[in-house]
Amino acid sequence: MKRHSVYILATAVTMLFNSCATNPVTGKKDLVLMSEEQEIALGQQSDPAVLAQFGVYENQQLQNFIQEKGKAMAAISHRPNLNYEFKVVDSPVVNAFALPGGYVYFTRGILAHFNNEAQFAGVLGHEIGHVAARHSVQQQTKSTLAQVGLIAGSVLSPEFAQFGDAASQGLGLLFLKFGRDDERESDRLGVEYSSKIGYDAEEMADFFMTLQRQQGESGEAVPNFLSTHPNPADRYEAVNKLAFDWKQKLNLTVAKVNRNSYLKMIDGLVYGEDPRQGFVENNxxxxxxxxxxxxxxxxxxxxxxxxxxxxxxxxxxxxxxxxxxxxxxxxxxxxxxxxxxxxxxxxxxxxxxxxxxxxxxxxxxxxxxxxxxxxxxxxxxxxxxxxxxxxxxxxxxxxxxxxxxxxxxxxxxxxxxxxxxxxxxxNKQPVRLRVETVQQGGSVRQVFQRYQVPQDRMEELAILNGLELDDRVEQGTMIKLLSSYEKI
CATH class of the missing domain: 3.40.1000.10 (Mog1/PsbP, alpha/beta/alpha sandwich)
Known part of the structure; x- marks a missing residue:
C-alpha cells in the first residue's frame, strides 16, 4: 500500500513537472496544461465563433490599420514567432480582447473612444501582452471551459445554452478573468511594446481614465482589461511612470501621438448600435x-x-x-x-x-x-x-x-x-462620428452648444473626446461630434 502511494505521488510530481513551461516574458517556469501547438489550435478554432458572434466591421482602411500596427508591434514582442491576426469587429461595446495563439480583436466602439494613435497603440500592446505572457493559457489551467460562463449564460439557464449560437466553447475564452498581476503585467508590456515602435505611452494612461469615465456614464459592464484592475488613479500613476522610464531607456525624445491623422481615419465610423442590423423600439x-x-x-x-x-x-x-x-x-x-x-x-x-x-x-x-x-x-x-x-x-x-x-x-x-x-x-440609418475643426475657441461646453449638442448628451461627447466640459478648446482643434448634430 505504501509503495503504491509513493508511485502515485511520483507520477503526480512527474506530470506536474511535465506541465511546466517557460514563460516567454518572465523566463520563469509556469504551470500550464497546454502546449504552444494546442494554444494556437484553440485560437484558430475559436476565431470563427468570435467573428460569427460580432461580425467584421466593413471598413478596409481600419482593418489595414490594425493589421499594420499589430504586425509591427508583434514583431518586437516576446513571442514574434506567432502568426498574429488583428481584426476590428462590428460591436458598439467599448472593448478589446485577445484569444490564445495571437488573435486580437478591437471593437469599433473602442476605436471611437481613442483620440490618437498612441492611445490605440497602448491598448494594442496591452492585448498583445496577454498573448505574449500566455495569460489565457494560465487561466485555462485554473478553470476548464466547462466552468466558464458563456455569453448566452448571462441571461439563460445552462440547459438552454446548446440552442444558442453564442454557446460556443471558444467564446468562453472571452470571459476568462485575468488576475491583477496579469493585468499589471499587460499594462507594463503595453507601455514597453508601444514605446518600442515609437509611441508616447503616457497617452495610454489618459485613455484608461477616459474608459473609467465612460463606464460610469453608460453603466455598461467594465471591459475585461479594466475589470480586475486596481484603483484607476494608481494605475494612471503606474503607467505614466513606466512610460517615462521607457522614454529614457530608448532615448525617445519625440514620441508619436498622431492625433489628427487618427481622427480623420475614424471620421464616419458607426457610433452605437447599427439599426441596419436590426433594432428594438417599444418592445x-x-x-x-x-x-x-x-x-x-x-x-x-x-x-x-x-x-x-x-x-x-x-x-x-x-x-x-x-x-x-x-x-x-x-x-x-x-x-x-x-x-x-x-x-x-x-x-x-x-x-x-x-x-x-x-x-x-x-x-x-x-x-x-x-x-x-x-x-x-x-x-x-x-x-x-x-x-x-x-x-x-x-x-x-x-x-x-x-x-x-x-x-x-x-x-x-x-x-x-x-x-x-x-x-x-x-430607412433608419446609424449615427456616425463626424470630425469637425473648431472655428472659434472656447470651452468644450461652448463648442458643443454651437453644434446644438443636447444638454443631456454633452458629458457623453466630452468623454468621447477625452475632455472635460470646462476644458478650453483652441481654434483649429479637431473634435468628435455625431452626424445628428448640425452647426448653427
Whole structure:
C-alpha cells in the first residue's frame, strides 16, 4: 500500500513537472496544461465563433490599420514567432480582447473612444501582452471551459445554452478573468511594446481614465482589461511612470501621438448600435435590411448578433431564438432542425403567419439516461416561416414543467412575425462620428452648444473626446461630434 502511494505521488510530481513551461516574458517556469501547438489550435478554432458572434466591421482602411500596427508591434514582442491576426469587429461595446495563439480583436466602439494613435497603440500592446505572457493559457489551467460562463449564460439557464449560437466553447475564452498581476503585467508590456515602435505611452494612461469615465456614464459592464484592475488613479500613476522610464531607456525624445491623422481615419465610423442590423423600439424588433418585425415579451432581455436574435426572461427559465433555417422548403428545414437538436416531434401543423406560409412544431429533446438524471427534459415550440426567399426559425425553449407558463409568450411573438413596411423603420440609418475643426475657441461646453449638442448628451461627447466640459478648446482643434448634430 505504501509503495503504491509513493508511485502515485511520483507520477503526480512527474506530470506536474511535465506541465511546466517557460514563460516567454518572465523566463520563469509556469504551470500550464497546454502546449504552444494546442494554444494556437484553440485560437484558430475559436476565431470563427468570435467573428460569427460580432461580425467584421466593413471598413478596409481600419482593418489595414490594425493589421499594420499589430504586425509591427508583434514583431518586437516576446513571442514574434506567432502568426498574429488583428481584426476590428462590428460591436458598439467599448472593448478589446485577445484569444490564445495571437488573435486580437478591437471593437469599433473602442476605436471611437481613442483620440490618437498612441492611445490605440497602448491598448494594442496591452492585448498583445496577454498573448505574449500566455495569460489565457494560465487561466485555462485554473478553470476548464466547462466552468466558464458563456455569453448566452448571462441571461439563460445552462440547459438552454446548446440552442444558442453564442454557446460556443471558444467564446468562453472571452470571459476568462485575468488576475491583477496579469493585468499589471499587460499594462507594463503595453507601455514597453508601444514605446518600442515609437509611441508616447503616457497617452495610454489618459485613455484608461477616459474608459473609467465612460463606464460610469453608460453603466455598461467594465471591459475585461479594466475589470480586475486596481484603483484607476494608481494605475494612471503606474503607467505614466513606466512610460517615462521607457522614454529614457530608448532615448525617445519625440514620441508619436498622431492625433489628427487618427481622427480623420475614424471620421464616419458607426457610433452605437447599427439599426441596419436590426433594432428594438417599444418592445418590437425591426430588421430594415431583411424587412421583418416581431414583438418581444415585456421585460425580457435580448441580444442581437449576426447569427441570431435571442430573447429570455431574466429568471433564465426560457429562451427564444430567431435564426435563418437551412433548407429549400419548410419541410426540409424542419427535418434538419429535428436532426440537429435530437428532437422528438410531439405535434406539427402547417399554418400561415400574417399571410406567410409556416410550420408550427412542438418537440421534445431526446436525452440519454445520464443527462435525464442531471437536468430536466426540454420542450420546444418552433415556427418556421418562409418569407422573401428565406426560412426563419423562431424557436421557444423551456423545460417540460415550465413550458405551459411560457407558451402564450412564445406564440404571441411567433404569430406576430410580419413584413416590415413602415418607411421610417426601413430607412433608419446609424449615427456616425463626424470630425469637425473648431472655428472659434472656447470651452468644450461652448463648442458643443454651437453644434446644438443636447444638454443631456454633452458629458457623453466630452468623454468621447477625452475632455472635460470646462476644458478650453483652441481654434483649429479637431473634435468628435455625431452626424445628428448640425452647426448653427
Amino acid at each position: 418590437v424588433f425591426y430588421h430594415p435590411e431583411l424587412k421583418f418585425k416581431f414583438p418581444i415579451p415585456n421585460s425580457w432581455a435580448y441580444q442581437n448578433t449576426p447569427q441570431a436574435f435571442q430573447m429570455a426572461p431574466k429568471d433564465g427559465k426560457a429562451i427564444m431564438n430567431l435564426t435563418l433555417a437551412p433548407g429549400e422548403t419548410l419541410e426540409a428545414a424542419a427535418q434538419q432542425m429535428v436532426q440537429q437538436y435530437s428532437l422528438q416531434v410531439v405535434e406539427s401543423k402547417s399554418t400561415t403567419v400574417n399571410g406567410l406560409p409556416a410550420l408550427a412544431i412542438v418537440a421534445d429533446q431526446q436525452q440519454q439516461q445520464q443527462q435525464q438524471q442531471q437536468q430536466q427534459a426540454i420542450r420546444t415550440l418552433t415556427y418556421l416561416i418562409k418569407y422573401n426567399g428565406n426560412i426563419y426559425s423562431l424557436m421557444g425553449i423551456s423545460t417540460v414543467n415550465n413550458f405551459s407558463n411560457y407558451f402564450n409568450e412564445f406564440t404571441n411573438t411567433m404569430q406576430n412575425f410580419s413584413p416590415l413596411t413602415e418607411a421610417a423603420k426601413l
